[in-house]
Amino acid sequence: MLFQEKLSSNTIEAIKSLFDADIVLNQISFQKTRKEFEGDITLVVFPLTRVSKKSPEETANSIGDYLVKNVSEVEKFNVIKGFLNLSFSSADWLQWFAGVQNESNYGFAAPNSGRTVMVEYSSPNTNKPLHLGHIRNNLLGYSVAEILEANGHKVIKTQIINDRGIHICKSMLAWQKWGNGETPESSGLKGDKLVGRYYVEFDKHYKSEIQELIDTGQEKGDAEKNAPLILEAQEMLRKWEAKDLEVYQLWETMNGWVYQGFGETYKALGVDFDKLYYESDTYLVGKDEVLKGLEKGIFFKKDDGSVWVDLTADGLDEKVLLRADGTSVYMTQDIGTAILRYKDFPALEQQVYTVGNEQEYHFKVLFLILDKLGFEWAKSCYHLSYGMVDLPSGKMKSREGTVVDADDLVEGMLVEAKEQSQDKGKVEEMSEAEANELYKTLGMGALKYFILKVDPRKRMLFNPEESIDINGHTGPFIQYSYARIQSLLKKAPRNLNLMATDFELNEKERNLLKILNDYPEIVIEAGNEYSPAVIANYVYELAKEYNQFYQEVPILKEIDEHVMAFRLVLSKMTGEVIESAMKLLGINVPEKM
Numbered sequence: 001m002l003f004q005e006k007l008s009s010n011t012i013e014a015i016k017s018l019f020d021a022d023i024v025l026n027q028i029s030f031q032k033t034r035k036e037f038e039g040d041i042t043l044v045v046f047p048l049t050r051v052s053k054k055s056p057e058e059t060a061n062s063i064g065d066y067l068v069k070n071v072s073e074v075e076k077f078n079v080i081k082g083f084l085n086l087s088f089s090s091a092d093w094l095q096w097f098a099g100v101q102n103e104s105n106y107g108f109a110a111p112n113s114g115r116t117v118m119v120e121y122s123s124p125n126t127n128k129p130l131h132l133g134h135i136r137n138n139l140l141g142y143s144v145a146e147i148l149e150a151n152g153h154k155v156i157k158t159q160i161i162n163d164r165g166i167h168i169c170k171s172m173l174a175w176q177k178w179g180n181g182e183t184p185e186s187s188g189l190k191g192d193k194l195v196g197r198y199y200v201e202f203d204k205h206y207k208s209e210i211q212e213l214i215d216t217g218q219e220k221g222d223a224e225k226n227a228p229l230i231l232e233a234q235e236m237l238r239k240w241e242a243k244d245l246e247v248y249q250l251w252e253t254m255n256g257w258v259y260q261g262f263g264e265t266y267k268a269l270g271v272d273f274d275k276l277y278y279e280s281d282t283y284l285v286g287k288d289e290v291l292k293g294l295e296k297g298i299f300f301k302k303d304d305g306s307v308w309v310d311l312t313a314d315g316l317d318e319k320v321l322l323r324a325d326g327t328s329v330y331m332t333q334d335i336g337t338a339i340l341r342y343k344d345f346p347a348l349e350q351q352v353y354t355v356g357n358e359q360e361y362h363f364k365v366l367f368l369i370l371d372k373l374g375f376e377w378a379k380s381c382y383h384l385s386y387g388m389v390d391l392p393s394g395k396m397k398s399r400e401g402t403v404v405d406a407d408d409l410v411e412g413m414l415v416e417a418k419e420q421s422q423d424k425g426k427v428e429e430m431s432e433a434e435a436n437e438l439y440k441t442l443g444m445g446a447l448k449y450f451i452l453k454v455d456p457r458k459r460m461l462f463n464p465e466e467s468i469d470i471n472g473h474t475g476p477f478i479q480y481s482y483a484r485i486q487s488l489l490k491k492a493p494r495n496l497n498l499m500a501t502d503f504e505l506n507e508k509e510r511n512l513l514k515i516l517n518d519y520p521e522i523v524i525e526a527g528n529e530y531s532p533a534v535i536a537n538y539v540y541e542l543a544k545e546y547n548q549f550y551q552e553v554p555i556l557k558e559i560d561e562h563v564m565a566f567r568l569v570l571s572k573m574t575g576e577v578i579e580s581a582m583k584l585l586g587i588n589v590p591e592k593m
Contacts, residue, residue, distance in 0.1 A: 001041050002088065002096055002517050003073050004030050011043060014066040021051035032518070038078055039085025040093075040514060046082040056082030090505040093513050094566070100516075101573050107519035107580060109152030116347045119145040119384075121354035122159040122271070126258040127171040128196035130265050130406040132462065133356065136389045136451050139586060141354035142271040143452055143532035144384060146584045148352075151527035156345060157274045160337050163255050164280045165330075169236040171195050172250055173229070174202035184257050190264060190407070191257025205229055241327060268410050270444065270586050275344070277337055283328045286336025289373065290321045290328075298372050309369055319365050334366050335373075342377055350380045352530065357385040357457070384530050387459035389451070409464075410447065416468050417443035417476075424470070426593050438590055442468070442476050445587045449475030452585050453536035473540055475587055478578060481543035482589040484550065485575035491556060492568045503563055508549040512570060515542050519577050523584070532585055539581035546574050 008028050015023050027047055033039035045060040052059040057079055064077035064084050075089040100106055121141020124130055130138075142157070149155045162168075175182070175198045184191045206229045213223035224230070239247045266272065290307055293299045299309045299321060307322040321332055342348055353363060363383035370378035391404055418439045421427050427435040450467035454460040470476045505513070518538070526534035555571065558564035579589050 001030060001032065001521065003092075004041065006073070007041065007043075007067070007071070007086070010067060010071050011063065014063050014070075015048065015051060018062050018066055019052045023048070023051060032514075033085050037080055037083075037085050038087060040088045040510075041086050043084040043086065044082065045084050049082075060084040090510075091502065093505060093510065094503075096517070097513055097570070097573075101569055105580070106573075106577065107523050108150045109523075111149070111152050111154070113152035115153040115349050116156065116345060117148050117153050117350045117352060118156040118158055118341060118345065118348055119148065119352045119354065120158050120160060121145075122266075122273075123162065123355070124159075124262065125162040125165075125167055126192075126195070126255045127167045127199045129190070129192040129261060132389050132391065132404040132406065132409060135269065135406050135409065135447070136386060136460075137354055137356070138266070138269055138271045139448050139451050140384070140386055140456055140532065141352075142269075143535075143585050144352065144354065144530050146586065147523065147526045147530075147532065147535065150523050150584060153527075154347075156348075157272065158277060158341070159273055160277045160279060160282065160333070161259075162279050162330075162333075164237075164240065164251075164283065166233055166237055167199070168251065168255075169233040169240065170202040170206075171199040172247070172254055173233050173236055174198035174205070175254065176250070177205075184260070190261035191259070192261030192265075193405075193407075195254050195258050202229065202233075237327060238325065265406050265410075268407070268444075270588075277340065279333045279337075282336035282340050283333040284336065285340050286332035286334070287322065287328055289335055289339060290332055293373055309365075309372070311365060311368060314368055316361075316365060316368065319369075321369075331362070331366060331369070334362075335369060338366070338370055338378075338381070339375070342375070348377070350377075350382060352382045352384050354384045354386070357387055359383075360385055382530070384456065386456040390459070390461050392461065392463060410444070412464060413443035413447045413468070414439050415443075416464055417446065420468050420470070420476075421593070438593055441588050441590050442479060442593070445475035445479050445582075445589075447475075448585055448587050449478065449536060452532040453540070455533045456531055475582075478539055478543040478582065479587075479589050480593060481546055482575055482578045482582075483591065483593045485546070485571050485578075486591050488550075488555065488571055489568065489575070503560070503566075506553065508545075508553050509567070509570065511545055512542075512549055512574060515545055516573060516577055519581070522581075526584075535581050535584050539578055539585075542574065542581070543578060546571070546578075 007030065008025055011028050012023055012025070015021050029044040029047065031042050031044060033042045043060070043063065045056050045063070048063070049056055049059050052062070054062070060079040060082065064079065064086070067074040067086065068077060073088050073092045074086050075092075076087045078085050119141055122130075122134060122138050124134060145155045145157045175195070178201055179198065182194065184194050187194055189197070206227055209227040209229055210220070210223045213226060214220060218226065236247055240251060290299060293309075294301060294307055299307050301307050304324040305326070306320055306324040308318050308320050310318050312318065319331060320329060321335075322328060338351060341351060355363065360383065363381075367378050367381045370381070421435070421438060421442065427438060430438065446467040450462060451460070453473065466472060467474055468476055470480055522534060522538045526532065550571075553567065555564065555567045558567060582589050
């Protein structure tokens, strides 16, 4: 906040002068002045009454008087209970604005923090297409990576592709049995959708076999273990780990189909990766590490040959790391992946795992195991946990084939954006290419903003119709605000500069300056909390405040050319911060709409 560092020193001086007491910096607490009160910054006085020996109101009034008399930046003050609200002069605000208006990357830290952070997101299985849950995962992980980079860190965006395991074998086995040589080309389906179809096909036949065994008198649990299809899938997994040529070639072919399909979805979502890891590579590293841990007595072997870790002393449970037949589990792979990443990037200080909150226990166990194995960096690993996403129609179930497909949702958003734009006459003067680009910008902006404005930890309901409303708390409302600013600037006189700082600001101008002044702090807060919602809600408040300013304050019709110049430059900087903040969310803004 403006002048906070200077005011902290001034407050220490005030306490010494007024009450003959010494305090240290961490005893002083400033916060933003609440909207309903007059002021630009607020000093929390309650902690200072210990040294003043006076009531909060008396203490606040004494400090306020001192600051007005001794600090040129403080123009006036008011006291609300134990809070001292300080106001700066128009000249000080204008001087600050003159200094930052042309800053490139305003609000961003210089990229020299010295920290290297890896952010993992997406991390799909290669047995089905991406769905609505993956959309939140990708958008959240990508945005957090952008925000951490804006905080000055070197960021590596990555994913672990779960390309092996029993679930992959289910799709492969079903294709072998019922595929009749079908390919993406022959079927006209994206590769990930084709493979996903056979995952559903496996489940359908598997359930039928289970029921048949139950009908013969088996318990459900036994039937699930003894069904011929699951036994075949398990045998296929063993063959894969033994590098059986036929199984391995089929695996490579079907995974190749999936990767091509994933690539199209990632392009539509506007996300990318710097480094890819594959479970088929990392699980071997994990197995080796588990066997080393077994030799050291960190892990133990049960009578059936399976390898476990006992975490009961840490308040957790026992966890299997290798099955009795020697095959690995997810935990084995994740141990290997973490170790491999630190070998690949020795400067890495932190790994951030973007994974749903149903895996919170998994990551507690993973980080604890890595710590027990002696890896110091395990303590800095962070699980960016997020809640599930629902549609008004209800929860998704992938095995039954009722998954909310990511591609379908993206396409639906583009259709929704097209209908809304055409209904409102927004594209009448655009070429077809321009209009199509606008539909994409608005549709993806609506989708991304609606998902990212929610605190990651919360479960959320995604409503496509609500997300596209140009008058709501939405991406299109913010995009429209940006386009409005660009339209205004095109009509403005050229070569405008902020030429004077000797006029009084009105309330709307001051409010905008205060919000713009908050941006660097907002970027830091979003990075510390790993929360794009902090950015999303900030940029909405900025756009909303600007629209009120635009409606109530004359800009091009202002008679005083210095004031008009200021309002236009203020509009320009507001547009730049909107564009910058939306970019941190992975959202583009249109020049016109």
